[in-house]
Amino acid sequence: MTKRILLYAALAVGAFVSVFPYLLVLLTAFKTQAQLTSTAPWLPGWPPTGRNVADMLAGDFPRFVLNTAVMTALLTAGQLVFTTFAAYAFARLRFRGRDVLFWLFVATMMVPSAVTMIPLFLIMRELDLVNTWWGLLAPYVLGTPYGIFLMRQFFKGLPAGLEEAARIDGAGPLTILLRVMLPLCRPALGTLAIITVISSWNSFLWPLIITSGDDTKVITVAIATLKDGIGVDYHLMMAGSLIALVPMVAVFVFFQKYIVRSVVLTGLK
Amino acid sequence: MTSHTAKARALVREPARPARRGGGLHAYLFVAPSLFGVVAFLLLPMVIVLVLSLFDWELLSAPEFVGLENYRRLASDGETWHSLWVTVAYVLLCIPLQTVLALGLAVLLDRRIKGVRFYRSLFVVPWMATPIVLALVWNWIFDPRDGAINRALELVGVTGPDWLSDPSWALPAVALVSVWQHTGYNMLFFLAGLQGIPKELHDAAAIDGATPAQRFWRVTLPLLNPTMFFVTVTNLIGAFQVFDTVYAMTNGGPGHSTEVLNFRIFETAFKQFDFGYAATLSTLLFLIIFLVTVAQVRFFGKRTTYDLS
Numbered sequence: 182m183t184k185r186i187l188l189y190a191a192l193a194v195g196a197f198v199s200v201f202p203y204l205l206v207l208l209t210a211f212k213t214q215a216q217l218t219s220t221a222p223w224l225p226g227w228p229p230t231g232r233n234v235a236d237m238l239a240g241d242f243p244r245f246v247l248n249t250a251v252m253t254a255l256l257t258a259g260q261l262v263f264t265t266f267a268a269y270a271f272a273r274l275r276f277r278g279r280d281v282l283f284w285l286f287v288a289t290m291m292v293p294s295a296v297t298m299i300p301l302f303l304i305m306r307e308l309d310l311v312n313t314w315w316g317l318l319a320p321y322v323l324g325t326p327y328g329i330f331l332m333r334q335f336f337k338g339l340p341a342g343l344e345e346a347a348r349i350d351g352a353g354p355l356t357i358l359l360r361v362m363l364p365l366c367r368p369a370l371g372t373l374a375i376i377t378v379i380s381s382w383n384s385f386l387w388p389l390i391i392t393s394g395d396d397t398k399v400i401t402v403a404i405a406t407l408k409d410g411i412g413v414d415y416h417l418m419m420a421g422s423l424i425a426l427v428p429m430v431a432v433f434v435f436f437q438k439y440i441v442r443s444v445v446l447t448g449l450k
Numbered sequence: 451m452t453s454h455t456a457k458a459r460a461l462v463r464e465p466a467r468p469a470r471r472g473g474g475l476h477a478y479l480f481v482a483p484s485l486f487g488v489v490a491f492l493l494l495p496m497v498i499v500l501v502l503s504l505f506d507w508e509l510l511s512a513p514e515f516v517g518l519e520n521y522r523r524l525a526s527d528g529e530t531w532h533s534l535w536v537t538v539a540y541v542l543l544c545i546p547l548q549t550v551l552a553l554g555l556a557v558l559l560d561r562r563i564k565g566v567r568f569y570r571s572l573f574v575v576p577w578m579a580t581p582i583v584l585a586l587v588w589n590w591i592f593d594p595r596d597g598a599i600n601r602a603l604e605l606v607g608v609t610g611p612d613w614l615s616d617p618s619w620a621l622p623a624v625a626l627v628s629v630w631q632h633t634g635y636n637m638l639f640f641l642a643g644l645q646g647i648p649k650e651l652h653d654a655a656a657i658d659g660a661t662p663a664q665r666f667w668r669v670t671l672p673l674l675n676p677t678m679f680f681v682t683v684t685n686l687i688g689a690f691q692v693f694d695t696v697y698a699m700t701n702g703g704p705g706h707s708t709e710v711l712n713f714r715i716f717e718t719a720f721k722q723f724d725f726g727y728a729a730t731l732s733t734l735l736f737l738i739i740f741l742v743t744v745a746q747v748r749f750f751g752k753r754t755t756y757d758l759s
Contacts (some may be wrong), residue, residue: 188558188563191558192559195569195572196569196573199572199576200575202584202591202630203579205590209590209737217596222590222596222598224597226689229555239608264484266483267480267482267483267485270476270477274477274480275477276478280479285488285493288490289488289493289742291739292492292496293690293735293739295691295693295712295735296495296497296499296736297492297495298715298716298719298729298732299499299719299725299732300494300495300496300499300729301714304491304495304498306495306682309711320487320489323488324487326492329484353476354476358480370757383578383580383581385582385693385697385718386693386694400580401580401583403699404583405697407584408589415590415593416717418586419587422586425580425583429579431576432578433574433575440574440578
């Protein structure tokens with residue numbers, strides 16, 4: 182019995198620590214400047230104020246949210262399309278150089294993203310793409326080796342000979358992929374989509390380096406500059422954070438089974 | 451991520467099957483866009499970093515070939531060695547703690563109790579948070595006067611430190627945020643690993659008179675090696691290139707006390723425009739990550755039978 186109580190106590194502490202910062206965002210975003218010091222951080226300010234959120238939404242902030250949404254949508258679409266094609270070829274088609282090429286892809290997964298930032302910036306500078314949508318998206322829109330690896334594992338797991346019937350009926354690889362394989366891929370595509378949405382929405386270093394104007398500013402960069410701009414006005418900062426976090430929390434709540442599945446799909450055996 | 455290299459090696463050894471019809475041209479077209487991406491945005495940059503590290507280039511002037519001069523400079527650059535030490539300290543502060551905590555939580559949740567799914571979801575919540583945003587939230591939590599931690603400490607009569615402006619507390623504080631963010635996500639992997647261990651093994655060990663502790667150390671832990679390998683490799687690679695939280699929480703300060711290597715690379719390139727030297731630092735970071743990963747492959751390779759298919 183005491184063991185059980187201890188177990189639940191440990192789990193409760195873990196859960197509290199996990200959620201506490203989110204709770205703080207929620208509470209602080211609706212406090213006035215005065216309530217910031219007069220109330221304890223973990224208690225709500227009374228009466229709650231909608232001013233902070235309204236202030237943030239009145240400025241340029243919605244535009245940055247929109248920019249981020251556009252970036253996230255394009256990167257996710259690109260990842261899904263290009264990754265599916267490449268992964269299918271690697272998993273189920275035979276062609277000269279396949280294994281060497283796949284080894285090359287897998288090897289590039291080891292390249293730390295931090296190391297490629299400077300040369301990527303210089304490449305974009307040569308191409309005159311600094312501070313443009315093209316520059317922001319190009320390095321990641323063609324799919325990542327990680328995504329290809331994930332999808333390839335999935336394709337390999339599908340029963341052999343799935344394609345045979347369609348092939349006998351005269352279908353080409355493209356038809357087979359789109360008509361036969363793709364409908365079976367929904368769980369894997371869902372997982373890949375979630376991972377890509379989260380990592381795109383959260384990406385910071387590359388947007389920070391490659392963009393500077395408001396046209397391409399994403400929410401992470403906007404929030405980082407917010408900190409320099411308004412100093413320690415935590416109530417405004419938390420209102421901005423709230424706006425940035427809500428979409429991710431929503432994604433998580435609705436799609437968490439895909440996230441858990443991604444862990445299994447990564448090929449841990 | 452490195453487990454994949456090992457996997458790839460195993461894949462290359464696959465027995466050759468007869469060529470199927472419909473491969474060829476279609477296959478190349480399918481692979482082409484991604485291949486272009488990998489070559490242009492991953493391989494080419496690696497080559498550029500290596501070449502650039504042999505040049506002196508401040509972006510506005512023409513690049514000047516200086517041979518190994520940047521590396522000589524690196525050898526006697528105290529600040530870089532300091533930031534390397536900061537990086538190692540950061541890794542040591544967060545990796546062991548977040549691995550042990552994740553494993554502990556996974557063990558707690560690997561049983562049939564009420565609300566397992568609920569807890570599992572809650573523990574993963576920190577992972578999907580935008581790091582830069584959460585860093586700001588933690589700034590507020592660490593605020594010396596009105597922050598939650600010091601206000602709570604005040605209640606029990608303790609005056610908390612200045613956390614992020616105290617050189618001895620700033621790095622642990624930043625590391626703590628990493629622990630907070632990654633523990634739950636790693637727990638998912640351990641949980642998947644634990645559930646893959648056949649129950650019969652535990653039963654057999656129990657019949658032989660093994661205590662729960664013995665069963666954990668002798669049965670569970672060795673069988674978790676593949677998971678442990680994956681988790682530590684990906685976490686270490688991530689921790690060695692930490693940037694977002696440092697940028698948002700401390701900006702490398704106070705002093706240089708949280709100036710990790712990746713932050714220093716960023717400053718060298720995009721604040722001082724010393725691109726040649728920044729490339730040299732990038733090469734150093736790559737080398738370190740590479741060596742640490744190879745060391746882990748060797749360490750775990752001896753202890754693991756890995757299903758690589």
